[in-house]
Amino acid sequence: MDNLDDFIARIRQVTGSETGGLHEPVFAGNEKKYLADCVDSGFVSSVGAFVTAFEESVRDFVGAQHAVAIVNGTAALHLALLAVGVRPGDEVIVPAMSFVATANAVSHAGATAHFVDVDEATWGIDPVALRAHLAEVGQMKDGRLHNKETGRPITAVVPMHALGHPVAIAPLLSVAEEFGLVVVEDAAESLGSFVGDRHTGLFGRLGVFSFNGNKTITTGGGGLIVTDDEALAKKLKHLSTTARVPHAYEFDHDAVGYNYRMPNINAALGLAQMEQLPGLIAGQRSLFNLYSEAFAGSPFGEVRQESAGTTSNYWLQAIQLAEGLKASKNELIQGCIDVGVSVRPMWKPLNRLAPYSAHPSADTPVTADLYDRVVCLPSSAFLANRHG
Known part of the structure; x- marks a missing residue:
């Protein structure tokens, strides 16, 4: 395409000639020391x-x-759903635009993912569309919302803060309360993101974070669940350690548990990463400003910006292509990859994936449009350091 070189040049204006991966970790603190301490302790x-x-x-x-x-984050979301009472035969509302782990966790719990659209402003679940959809497909039966088309109860909703940007959480909580749905936040990508002065993950009964190698901080592989409910926290710890009943030597288990606890050696890496978190977030936020300047006045589109009233960690930078470039998205992506510039599309809509194409779903035009128009840009926090 005619303007491919211009697109690549604007990215390299930010990244330099070596972009690295899409989002690489930064190990500049106590990582080696803590890992060595962990190994020396024998508790790994x-x-x-x-x-x-x-x-x-x-x-x-x-x-x-x-x-x-x-x-890991998928296991954390699976366990969170079980802890709030999601059971086989239930339906759980999830955004059609999310990483597949969101829907997979619902499936692991024995429930059925039920897809809804996202909104243009936040790229998270659209509360207005959600309410209209539930009013259309739902009916109350024995005090619980049921899908009148499938007969299954709809018990929970999992808003996901896409690319680190918070969803419109206040109106979504209102819809959830109206229809009796438990809220479990998929905050996998949003460590360091806030709505007002409140951190993502604190609005639902539980919030789930991920520390995969490409996240703002990493434990290599890992997840974490936050809650203000002490009973739920105890339940999570119990279930994640094979539901073993405390005893000096006896192996007794009072439920079907899971071997889901994070290993000490992963946590050692994570603790060193947490010490660097403010600087990493500052780097990611600086990248937004740099990309905004690089693409200002260009024909390509707009760099994704945080919504009013929120503070985003800008985990992954993205540009929403102009409508006229929709047909050129794949060509742009392939052209960048061919010269070593790490860009990616948004996730394929979950309701188009083979395991989920027959699942209940609202119409999802915004999800489809974003998939056709969004390109994720190199987002490693260290890239900002090249600009002083």
Whole structure:
């Protein structure tokens, strides 16, 4: 395409000639020291001081009462759904625009993902469209909302803060209350993002974070659940450690549990990363300004900006292409990849994926449009350092 070189040049105006991966980790603190300390202690599995220290660090940063470290984000969301009472045969509302793990966690719980559209402003669940959809397909039966087309109860909603940008949480909570839905936040990408002065993950019964290698901070692989409910926190810790009943030596288990606790060696890495979190977020936010300047006045479109009343961690930078470039998205992406510039599309809509194409779904035109027009840009926090 004629303007491919211009598109690449604007990205390299920010990144320089070596962009690296889409979002690479930054190891510039105590990572090696804490990992060595963990190995020297002999406690590298799910029991150890680093697990507790990491939980406390995230808990205090977020402002939650309790935090439970889990082996990965998908497992954390699975466990969170079980803890709030999602059961086989239920339906759970999820955005059609999300990483597949959101829907997979619902499936792991034995429930059915029920897809709804996102809004243009936040790229998260559209509360207005959600209310209209539930009013159309739902009916109250025995005090619970049911899908009148499938007969299954709809028990929960999982808003996901896409690319780190908070959803319109206040009106969504209102809709959830109106229809009796439990809210579990998929905050996998939004560590360091706020609505007003309140951190994402604190609005639902539970909030779930991910620390995969491409997140703002990483534990290599890991997740964490936050809550202000002490009973839920105890339940999560119990279920995540195979539901073992405390005893000096006896192996007794009072429920079907899961081996889901984060290992100490992963938490050691995470604790060192938490010490750098403010600087990493500052780098990601600086990248937004740099990309906005690079694409200002261009024909390509607009760089994704945080919504009014929110503070985003800008985990992943993205440009929403102009309508006229929709047909050129794949060509732009392939052209960038061919010269070593790490860009990616948004996730394929979940209601188009083979495992979920037959699942209940509202119409999702905004999700479809964003998939056709959004390109994610190189977003590693260290890229901002090249500009002083």
